[in-house]
Amino acid sequence: NGQPAGYAEAPGDALAYADAHDNESLYDALTYKLPATTGAADRARMQVLAMATATLSQGPSLSQAGSDLLRSKSLDRNSFDSGDWFNAIHWNCQDGNGFGRGLPPAADNAAKWPYAKPLLTTVSVGCAQIDGTSAAYQDLQRIRTGEDVFSLSTAAQVQSKLSFPLSGKEETPGVITARLGDLVMVFNATPTKQEQTVGSVAGTPYALHPAQAKGGDPVVKSSSYARSSGTFTVPARTVAVFTRTL
Incomplete structure (x- = not known):
């Protein structure tokens, strides 16, 4: 239906998880899913994007300890x-x-060893990516805790405030x-950079x-908004939040 995995339609009835302890860490799950040639900077950006689907949701938002530090369990599924x-x-x-501490224990991971072994020696991140x-x-x-619309108390309130104006045939693959x-x-x-035109907000002032x-992400700062057309431009592998200015 076009909604990010982190969105819960009934606040209080569901928790939004970025990742959980008894699965691969988010970093490791992305290691399996992203092309092996994906660079460290892009892996870090995808980590933030994935965590954002839960962080910018309704109801409690949870993630595994250390996910914001790109925590890896060396592809271990059940730790x-x-x-x-x-x-x-x-x-530190x-x-x-x-990452790369060796093949994870066989009991829960042996079936994935053929895929894990080549990845464990080709993927790495450093302080720039972890700190970023x-x-x-x-x-x-800061956005979530500073905006009341992330803590609506009823499903009816969520349905009245939340919409996905470009879902369906107008949705750009890979963009929500x-x-x-x-x-x-x-x-x-x-x-790649994407432009999303929401005609219903044309003429309405928005800013990042x-x-x-x-904030601390220099890439998201290049996001922009064209008021005349209602077009939001966002860099690759980035979540950008725009707020109405009037």
Whole structure:
């Protein structure tokens, strides 16, 4: 139906998870899903984008400890019995993110070893990506906690405030545009810049949310809005939140 996975239609009845403990970490899940040639910077941007689908949702938003630090369990799917070798959280970026510590235990992962082995030696991130992801995620948290429309109390309120104006045949593959009260959110998961024209807001003034305009992600700051046409332009692998200015 075009809605991001993080959106719950009935606040209080559902939790929005970015990732959970007894599965691959978000970073590891993206390692399997993204092309092996995807660079470290783009992997970090996809991490933020994926976390945003839960962060910018209704109801409680949860993620696994360390996801904002690109935490990896070296592709381990179930870390309950793995101990600290695979299950550690590295708070200092100079210690890495835990990726590449070896093939994960056979009990839950052997079937994926043929896919995991070549990835474990070709994918890596460093302090620039880890610190950048954390900063961008903190900006999203500032937006969520600073805007009342992310804590609506009834399904009826959500349905009256939330819409997806470009869903259906007008939706750009890999991009979701959502209106939530005075906000417009564009989730661009594609590897290229995208322009999303929402004709119903043409003439209405919007600007990039101050938390992102003054925040830690330099890429999102290049997002723009053309008032005359209602066109929002967002860089590759980026979620941008625009707020109505009048």
